[in-house]
Amino acid sequence: MNETSATPAPPRQHRAHVTGWGRYAPSHVLTNADLEKIVDTNDEWIVSRTGIRERRVAAADETTASMGAVAGLRAIRTAGLEPDDIDLILLATLTPDYWMPSTAALVKEAIGNTKATAFDVMAACSGFVYGFATAQAYIQAGLAKHVLVIGAELLTRFLDYTDRSTCILFGDGAGAVVLSASDEPGGALGIEMTTEPQGAYMIWLPAGGSKAPPSAGTISRGEHYVRMEGNQTYRFATKTMATTALESIRRSGLDPTDVDLFIPHQANIRIIEAVAKGLDLPMDKMFINLDKYGNTSAASVPIALAEAVNEGRVKIGDNVTIVAFGAGFTSGAVTIEWTADPARGLLGDAAVKPEDVTVRLPVDWDSVDPIPDALAAIMNRPGSLDVPLDDVAPGEPEPAPAEVHA
Ligand SMILES: CC(C)(COP(=O)(O)OP(=O)(O)OC[C@H]1O[C@@H](n2cnc3c(N)ncnc32)[C@H](O)[C@@H]1OP(=O)(O)O)[C@@H](O)C(=O)NCCC(=O)NCCS
Numbered sequence: 419m420n421e422t423s424a425t426p427a428p429p430r431q432h433r434a435h436v437t438g439w440g441r442y443a444p445s446h447v448l449t450n451a452d453l454e455k456i457v458d459t460n461d462e463w464i465v466s467r468t469g470i471r472e473r474r475v476a477a478a479d480e481t482t483a484s485m486g487a488v489a490g491l492r493a494i495r496t497a498g499l500e501p502d503d504i505d506l507i508l509l510a511t512l513t514p515d516y517w518m519p520s521t522a523a524l525v526k527e528a529i530g531n532t533k534a535t536a537f538d539v540m541a542a543c544s545g546f547v548y549g550f551a552t553a554q555a556y557i558q559a560g561l562a563k564h565v566l567v568i569g570a571e572l573l574t575r576f577l578d579y580t581d582r583s584t585c586i587l588f589g590d591g592a593g594a595v596v597l598s599a600s601d602e603p604g605g606a607l608g609i610e611m612t613t614e615p616q617g618a619y620m621i622w623l624p625a626g627g628s629k630a631p632p633s634a635g636t637i638s639r640g641e642h643y644v645r646m647e648g649n650q651t652y653r654f655a656t657k658t659m660a661t662t663a664l665e666s667i668r669r670s671g672l673d674p675t676d677v678d679l680f681i682p683h684q685a686n687i688r689i690i691e692a693v694a695k696g697l698d699l700p701m702d703k704m705f706i707n708l709d710k711y712g713n714t715s716a717a718s719v720p721i722a723l724a725e726a727v728n729e730g731r732v733k734i735g736d737n738v739t740i741v742a743f744g745a746g747f748t749s750g751a752v753t754i755e756w757t758a759d760p761a762r763g764l765l766g767d768a769a770v771k772p773e774d775v776t777v778r779l780p781v782d783w784d785s786v787d788p789i790p791d792a793l794a795a796i797m798n799r800p801g802s803l804d805v806p807l808d809d810v811a812p813g814e815p816e817p818a819p820a821e822v823h824a
Contacts, residue, residue, distance in 0.1 A: 434557040435605035435757050437564075438499065438596030440492025440766050441724040442485050443711060444474045446797060448574075448589070456792045457582045464586050469687025473589025473712030475574045475797065478789055481515045483777045485592035486570030487528035488770060489720070493594040494529070496766030497758075499564060501529045504596070506562040507536035508553055510545025510569045510716035512623075512745070513576055514538060515777075525568065528777045534566070542621065543683055543744025544611070545569060545716035546593070550740065550752055551609045553597045560599075568594040569716035576623060578643035579792030587685070588644070589712035593720025604735075604755035608669025610662050617654055617747030621646045651747075655689045658749040660696035663741040666751035674699055676737055677753065681726060683742035684708035684718040693741075705731060715744065728763040732756050 449472045450461035464470055476485065486509055494501055509522035522536035541548040546569030553565035570592035577585045597606065625641035626632050636642060659682060667674055674697045682690050682704055690708075694701050705726040714721060719740050726732055734756060741751035789797050 431558050432560060432599040432601060433603070433605040434554040434565075434597040435600045435602070436595050436754060437598040437758050438493035438495070438497025438766060439594065439720070439724040439727055439763055440489045440496055440770070441591070441593040441721045442488040442492070442772060443591040443721065444476045444480055444485065446475045446477060447472050448475045448793070448796065450586070452796050453586055455796070456579055457585060459582045459586055467686075467688070468587065469706070469708055470587065470712045471709045474591055475793060476572050476590040477797075478787060480572070480590075481777060482511050482513050482570045482572045482592075483515045483521045483524035483528060484775065485572070485590065486511070486521065486568045486594070487525045487775045487777060488772045489570065489592035489594040490525055490566050490568045491529045491770045491775060492766040493566060493596045494766075495769040496762045497564070497596040497598065498762070499596065501531040502533050504531055504534045504564050504566045506553065506556055506565040507531065507534045508539050508549040508565065508567045509536070510539040510541065510549040510567070511571055512540065512542050512545065512715055513572045521570065522568075524777050528775055541716075541744065541748045541750070542746055543685065543713070543715045543718065544742045544746070544748035544750045545744070546719045547740055547742045547750030547752060548611060548748070550595070550597070550606070551611060551750060554606045554609065554752070557597060557599045563599045565597045566594060567597060567720075568592060569718070569720045571715040571717045573644070573715060574793065575788055575790060576642070576644050577790070578640050579790060581643070583648055584644055584646050587713050589714050591711055591714040591717045591721050593717050593722070593724050595720060595723065602757065604757040607671075607753045607755060608666045609750075609752050610665035610669065611750040612658065612662060612748065614654075614747045617650070617745075620650050620654070620747065621745035652686070652689065654747050655685060655743045656692040656696070658743050658747070659683070659689065659693045659741055662743070662749040662751045663693070663739050664697065666741070666753045667739060670737070670753040672737060672753065677703065677739050678736040679726060679731055679738050680704050681719055681723045681738060681740045683713075683744070684711065684722055685713045685743075718742070724763060727760045728767070730760065732760055734759070
């Protein structure tokens with residue numbers, strides 16, 4: 419056997435196609451008028467500076483895992499798959515249910531998957547795009563056939579409702595896609611990702627990690643809440659969103675004008691307008707839904723993608739660029755040639771009712787009311803759809819029958 423024939427052939431490179439997509443947003447709406455009641459702000463300022471009109475707030479019985487599981491299951495149904503067809507689950511979040519286990523592990527159980535490897539991706543608001551790119555790499559390397567990528571966030575429990583410069587921006591929700599291996603043309607094309615640590619303390623959450631473990635002191639100083647230098651973040655975002663998207667498009671062998679729809683991270687309408695200007699594109703190429711959800715961090719791109727497809731903004735053969743930026747500073751973009759039937763998204767939504775998806779709760783653990791005090795009065799207003807906490811408190815084992823009849 420000569421040297422050439424003994425060299426193993428390189429593994430075949432598969433393509434990663436988006437075959438499923440789904441989203442979930444909690445039913446409770448927090449409007450700008452609601453925020454006017456708890457912090458010194460007003461609707462005119464928020465709309466003109468950010469474009470945000472309202473955002474969603476998770477109910478007491480909801481968590482990052484529960485929202486991610488609903489969105490993930492919807493994406494699986496859209497793809498026409500069963501949960502056990504998924505062999506890798508990647509969940510992007512900066513607001514996990516717990517520091518450990520991973521939220522992905524909780525989602526795996528909740529959706530009824532018994533086979534997948536599951537882990538979380540931490541890259542703040544760029545997390546979903548980083549997860550998408552990771553899934554694409556696994557598929558191309560032949561290590562996975564169907565990957566579920568979820569972006570899920572419950573930011574309203576990590577906000578300081580006395581800080582008007584941050585608490586007006588963020589909301590809760592989840593979105594997901596299924597990426598499937600195929601040798602057909604199209605699917606995910608060029609990837610670009612950047613990390614610039616000089617921005618590490620521009621958006622951060624100081625306490626709770628190994629540098630500043632939680633204590634009465636960290637809590638009294640409000641160090642368990644998101645902090646942000648808005649102006650520096652704004653400057654980074656406008657520059658990096660355009661350059662990152664451009665590099666992904668270039669690596670796909672395309673020009674910006676070849677892209678039919680951009681799905682940008684939904685942080686601020688002015689940032690998205692600057693990106694459109696930087697790429698010399700009209701705003702109707704930018705999908706916008708931040709007016710309804712605010713900034714849902716890692717969930718923002720997959721929620722927007724699922725909504726854009728379900729609203730008929732994407733058709734087979736279209737080029738779509740997803741692009742995000744976030745704490746780190748991180749940024750990421752992937753350009754996709756769309757190959758799935760857009761009509762399937764509504765099937766996925768209809769197939770999964772949120773009340774049918776359950777995340778297993780811990781036992782022997784005191785129940786806590788997770789709703790921030792500042793939001794409690796608004797959340798409990800008449801007409802709220804929230805489930806009473808007593809019905810859902812984690813850690814309360816079912817009473818034994820003997821106790822019930824005693
Ligand atoms: C946060 C952000 C909307 C602030 O907008 P801005 O135009 O930069 O506003 P500034 O921070 O310069 O503040 C201008 C004034 O508005 C005030 N202000 C800040 N928040 C306010 C609010 N919610 N309501 C009313 N006034 C507010 C400030 O106190 C300041 O007042 P002053 O001039 O009297 O000092 C903007 O910087 C931004 O979007 N940055 C990026 C944030 C982001 O995307 N983060 C997520 C990253 S993934």
